Amino acid sequence: MREELLTIIEKNSRIDLKELAVILGVEEIDIVNEIAAMEAEGVICGYHTLINWDKTSVDKVTALIEVRVTPQKGQGFDIIAEKIYRYPEVRSVYLISGGYDLMVILEGKTLREVSTFVSEKLSALDTVISTATHFILKKYKDHGTVFKTKSDDEREMITP
Amino acid sequence: MRNPLADKVVDIKPSGIRKFFDIVSEMEDAISLGVGEPDFDTPWHIRAEGINSLEKGKTFYTSNSGLIELRREICNYMKRRQGITYDPAHEVLITVGGSEAIDIGLRAMLNPGDEVLIPQPSYVSYEPCAVLAGGTPVIINLKAENEFRLTAKELEDAITDRTKVLILPFPNNPTGAIMERKDLEAIAEIVIKHDIFVMSDEIYSELTYKEEHVSIASLPGMQERTVVINGFSKAYAMTGWRLGYACGPRVILEQMTKIHQFAIMCAPTTSQYAAVDALRNGDEDIRMMRDSYNQRRRFLMNAFRQMGLECFEPYGAFYVFPCIKEFGMTSDEFATRFLEEEKVAAVPGTAFGDCGEGFLRISYAYSLEKLKIAIGRLEHFVKRLRAEQGR
Numbered sequence: 338m339r340e341e342l343l344t345i346i347e348k349n350s351r352i353d354l355k356e357l358a359v360i361l362g363v364e365e366i367d368i369v370n371e372i373a374a375m376e377a378e379g380v381i382c383g384y385h386t387l388i389n390w391d392k393t394s395v396d397k398v399t400a401l402i403e404v405r406v407t408p409q410k411g412q413g414f415d416i417i418a419e420k421i422y423r424y425p426e427v428r429s430v431y432l433i434s435g436g437y438d439l440m441v442i443l444e445g446k447t448l449r450e451v452s453t454f455v456s457e458k459l460s461a462l463d464t465v466i467s468t469a470t471h472f473i474l475k476k477y478k479d480h481g482t483v484f485k486t487k488s489d490d491e492r493e494m495i496t497p
Numbered sequence: 498m499r500n501p502l503a504d505k506v507v508d509i510k511p512s513g514i515r516k517f518f519d520i521v522s523e524m525e526d527a528i529s530l531g532v533g534e535p536d537f538d539t540p541w542h543i544r545a546e547g548i549n550s551l552e553k554g555k556t557f558y559t560s561n562s563g564l565i566e567l568r569r570e571i572c573n574y575m576k577r578r579q580g581i582t583y584d585p586a587h588e589v590l591i592t593v594g595g596s597e598a599i600d601i602g603l604r605a606m607l608n609p610g611d612e613v614l615i616p617q618p619s620y621v622s623y624e625p626c627a628v629l630a631g632g633t634p635v636i637i638n639l640k641a642e643n644e645f646r647l648t649a650k651e652l653e654d655a656i657t658d659r660t661k662v663l664i665l666p667f668p669n670n671p672t673g674a675i676m677e678r679k680d681l682e683a684i685a686e687i688v689i690k691h692d693i694f695v696m697s698d699e700i701y702s703e704l705t706y707k708e709e710h711v712s713i714a715s716l717p718g719m720q721e722r723t724v725v726i727n728g729f730s731k732a733y734a735m736t737g738w739r740l741g742y743a744c745g746p747r748v749i750l751e752q753m754t755k756i757h758q759f760a761i762m763c764a765p766t767t768s769q770y771a772a773v774d775a776l777r778n779g780d781e782d783i784r785m786m787r788d789s790y791n792q793r794r795r796f797l798m799n800a801f802r803q804m805g806l807e808c809f810e811p812y813g814a815f816y817v818f819p820c821i822k823e824f825g826m827t828s829d830e831f832a833t834r835f836l837e838e839e840k841v842a843a844v845p846g847t848a849f850g851d852c853g854e855g856f857l858r859i860s861y862a863y864s865l866e867k868l869k870i871a872i873g874r875l876e877h878f879v880k881r882l883r884a885e886q887g888r
Contacts, residue, residue: 341788359799360792360865494521494842495531497514497621497670 338363342371343380348481350384389484391476399428399444399473400451403437404459405466414438417464426454437469448472509625513848517832521842529842530871533670535734535815536862537789540782543733543775550770557766561758563591563742564769570776571742578702579712581720587747590754591764595700595728595741597757600626602696602724602743603662605752607632611661616647617850618818619666620698632661638852641820644809645674649683656687662694665713668701671849671858672818673794673811678711685716694749695723700741703732703783706791707812714744721746724753729768731814732783733775738768790815793861793868800872804879815862818846822855824882832857838881839874 338361345360346352358365375381390397406417414432421441422430429442441459445451455470476484514531521527538544562568568585575581583589592598603613603626613627616637627634637655639645652663665684667676676684688695695713702710714723728741741764743753757763797817801808808819821831828845835857836842843860846853861868 344788345792356796360795362795490536492532492534492536493518494527494529495514495518495844496533497512497844497848 338367339371339375342368343375346372346381387480387482389476391484396446397444398446398448398451399442399476400455401471401473402441402443402455402459403433403469403471404439404441405437405468406439406462406464407466408438409464417462420462421459424454424458426450505628509628512621513829514621514844517836517842517844520833520836524836524840527836527840527842528867528871528874530859530861530863530868531842531844532860532862534736534862535731535786536864537734537786539733539735539738539771540775540779542778543735543771543782546774547738547767547771550767555766555770559591559763559766559769561763562589562754563764564766564773567591567769567773567776570773571744574776575725575744578709579715581712581715581725581744583744584747588744588750590743590750590757591769592728592741592743592757593761593764594730594739595698595726596622597761598724598726598728598741598743598753599623599696599698600629601753601756601760602726602745602749603627603630603632604756605749606630606662606694606696606724608661610659612657612659614652614655614660614663614693616651616664616666618645618669618671618846618853618856619664619849620670621849623664623666623698633659635660636850636852638850639672639674640852641809641856644811645669645672645818646676646680647684648680649687652684652687653691656691656693660691660693662696663688665695665697667697667699668705668710668813669816670701670814671816671844671846671853672856673814673816675705675707675710675811675813676713677708681711681713681716685713685719688722689718693722695719696726697723698726700726700728701731701814702727704787704790704815705813706787706794710813724749729772729775733772733779734782734786735768735771735775738765738771740764740768740772790861793863793865796865796868797859797861797872800876804876806875806879815860817859817861818853818856819859820855821857824879824886828854828857835875835878839878841871841874841878 354365354368357368408414409416418430421427426443428444431440433440443451455468459468568589571589572583572585575583599622607630609631611632612635613632614637615623615634616639624634635655637651697713712725714720714725724743724745726743729735798810801819806819808817811817828847832843832845844858846856
């Protein structure tokens with residue numbers, strides 16, 4: 338049940354527990370227990386809302402920053418990653434294979450705010466060798482969801 | 498002027514669905530529970546392969562039987578899912594949808610007057626195709642108390658010395674019924690005993706919600722007397738690609754291929770390339786869609802229970818077949834009033850055979866959100882009918 342449950346709530350965390358029980362063919366109490374267990378185990382880490390900020394009056398800038406660093410002896414990348422992710426404006430930090438080491442996703446109000454962060458905070462860390470900042474111009478799809486209004490059902494109304 | 502028409506064709510009565518289709522298309526805000534095709538788009542990787550084949554200029558006829566790599570993938574699939582071994586060179590034919598395979602399969606097997614056993618309720622084309630092929634359709638009326646499965650007794654009672662072919666339409670459209678291994682074993686025994694052939698329409702084989710689908714062709718002694726029909730429409734949400742196939746004994750497939758060669762030439766080339774990718778990389782898509790259908794199926798069964806509407810639990814396809822006999826109306830009257838008063842289109846059970854009287858086909862090839870709206874209206878309608886009847 339766990340995998341199917343996760344697949345559903347990953348797309349819709351607001352789904353009613355009663356409805357979940359019905360469509361999964363189990364008792365509601367089992368759903369409650371399973372979700373509680375997964376929260377305790379850290380499988381479920383939060384319940385977020387996917388927002389297309391472009392459609393609001395709020396200005397936001399998102400940047401993907403490639404960061405090359407010198408790994409610390411004995412601790413690898415973890416310490417430097419932590420130094421970066423503790424900044425609240427940092428949305429995500431990933432350790433990456435390939436041409437650079439860390440992928441940092443940063444959200445700010447303006448381009449200036451983001452560039453200030455990169456030049457004054459990120460580059461100032463002594464293990465950071467170099468950074469390359471890419472600003473996101475348009476979000477087409479995020480978290481598996483396409484930011485476009487769906488077209489109507491194009492099927493014939495009745496077919497055998 | 499002489500009558501330009503063939504009596505045999507004129508005598509075929511038009512599909513019972515047509516009338517509803519006409520009413521619905523006039524209504525602006527009607528919603529539907531009446532479709533017989535998936536609501537999912539064809540998975541992107543499959544579409545991309547179709548596009549890719551066009552870009553590479555693969556726009557010619559394929560061999561009559563279909564691309565050999567597609568026939569090989571179908572054989573791999575039949576082996577891995579059903580444990581049946583087919584020879585891709587002689588025992589597989591790619592057709593324009595499963596529908597073409599039904600048509601030419603019957604034409605290849607029937608002599609004038611040969612009887613074709615057609616269990617109903619079932620898909621609308623078996624009976625007319627049997628007639629057009631010169632056969633005589635013999636209807637077996639399936640029963641709700643058997644969950645609309647075909648029993649060995651029902652089969653044996655219908656067999657005469659003219660019986661040639663049994664059509665086995667499971668998982669079933671419109672009832673959602675399945676046949677499990679034990680059910681099929683009983684059928685196979687009768688089929689072998691009376692030396693008849695089976696056309697097993699397994700187009701919904703990937704959509705079962707109890708045990709994995711079992712093909713009757715996988716039972717001992719049955720492969721040599723069974724034509725299995727399947728296709729890409731339901732499993733991979735590829736209805737518009739018009740691609741199906743038949744697997745069966747070489748003697749029958751050779752004759753089917755001959756008709757196909759003269760009448761069709763070959764199935765659409767683009768669709769065939771896309772289908773190769775579907776069989777190689779589509780298992781995960783099937784699983785995802787099957788899980789979704791199953792969730793909706795449970796939702797509907799629960800909704801029927803709550804509104805006290807009688808319905809056996811179907812374990813296949815994407816249809817439920819609730820009983821509406823308590824309202825004292827025909828299926829047609831019920832469906833017409835449901836459409837006119839609640840603006841929801843569902844197909845009367847009688848569109849799939851006379852024994853569908855008293856039932857309604859509800860498709861769950863719709864998102865849960867849409868089903869909730871439609872079922873809300875059904876509940877409203879049912880309550881009103883009961884109130885009218887002073888219940």
